[in-house]
Amino acid sequence: MKIIAFMGQKGGTGKTTLAVHTAVAAGQDGHRVVLIDTDPQQSATFWGDNRQVETPVVATATPGQLAEVLAAAEADGMTLAVVDSAPHSSPNASEVARFADFIIIPTRASAFDLAAAESTVRIVKAANKPFGFVLNAIDQKVAESGEALEFLKSEYGGAVANYRVGNRIAFARSIATGQGATEFDASEGRARGEIKLLWKWIKEHL
Ligand SMILES: Nc1ncnc2c1ncn2[C@@H]1O[C@H](COP(=O)(O)OP(=O)(O)OP(=O)(O)O)[C@@H](O)[C@H]1O
Numbered sequence: 001m002k003i004i005a006f007m008g009q010k011g012g013t014g015k016t017t018l019a020v021h022t023a024v025a026a027g028q029d030g031h032r033v034v035l036i037d038t039d040p041q042q043s044a045t046f047w048g049d050n051r052q053v054e055t056p057v058v059a060t061a062t063p064g065q066l067a068e069v070l071a072a073a074e075a076d077g078m079t080l081a082v083v084d085s086a087p088h089s090s091p092n093a094s095e096v097a098r099f100a101d102f103i104i105i106p107t108r109a110s111a112f113d114l115a116a117a118e119s120t121v122r123i124v125k126a127a128n129k130p131f132g133f134v135l136n137a138i139d140q141k142v143a144e145s146g147e148a149l150e151f152l153k154s155e156y157g158g159a160v161a162n163y164r165v166g167n168r169i170a171f172a173r174s175i176a177t178g179q180g181a182t183e184f185d186a187s188e189g190r191a192r193g194e195i196k197l198l199w200k201w202i203k204e205h206l
């Protein structure tokens with residue numbers, strides 16, 4: 001079983017949003033997916049509670065329970081665990097990073113957000129785990145996102161997804177309906193396309 005984790009010490013960067021859509025996309029790609037919510041805010045669990053479909057399996061765990069929950073998921077035949085994590089949680093973040101095969105750090109494009117990624121990078125580097133950035137909630141017309149990509153590539157040493165996830169109401173709406181963008185967005189929809197690209201990029205790192 002492969003384990004990916006969405007991490008970031010800053011709040012609201014899109015960890016939960018991208019975790020749930022990725023979990024759905026990976027399931028559509030043939031994985032048996034468990035989505036593990038380690039955030040006491042339980043946003044991913046909320047999404048799961050609103051979902052009409054049994055997959056992905058959604059589990060709630062404290063970071064301290066993670067080892068046990070991951071072992072149970074593997075014993076159940078799961079092939080991918082997607083771990084959502086809490087902001088502002090340095091000791092717990094280290095606990096999550098320890099288990100991950102690849103860590104995804106979503107970030108918005110502002111200078112504040114880019115600088116704030118540093119504390120997360122320190123944690124994942126201390127865990128000696130592969131990690132990468134994805135720019136999230138980007139207004140496509142804003143030129144700064146190009147500069148943000150360049151900054152990420154030169155500054156922190158991780159992988160950088162070579163595209164941006166747009167600022168789209170579809171992503172926000174689906175949290176309340178328990179759906180994934182690759183399920184409800186029209187076949188050529190932009191949200192769907194971006195999540196497919198995100199999953200493809202993650203797979204390249206597994
Ligand atoms: N690509 C996007 N387009 C539009 N809205 C987005 C996008 N990504 C996230 N959001 C919205 O931004 C807010 C924060 O997103 P989300 O909860 O996924 O972030 P988070 O990193 O998990 O936050 P926290 O640190 O509190 O756990 C939510 O209201 C969500 O709907």
Ligand SMILES: [Mg+2]
Nearest residue numbers: 015016039043
């Ligand atoms: Mg969250």
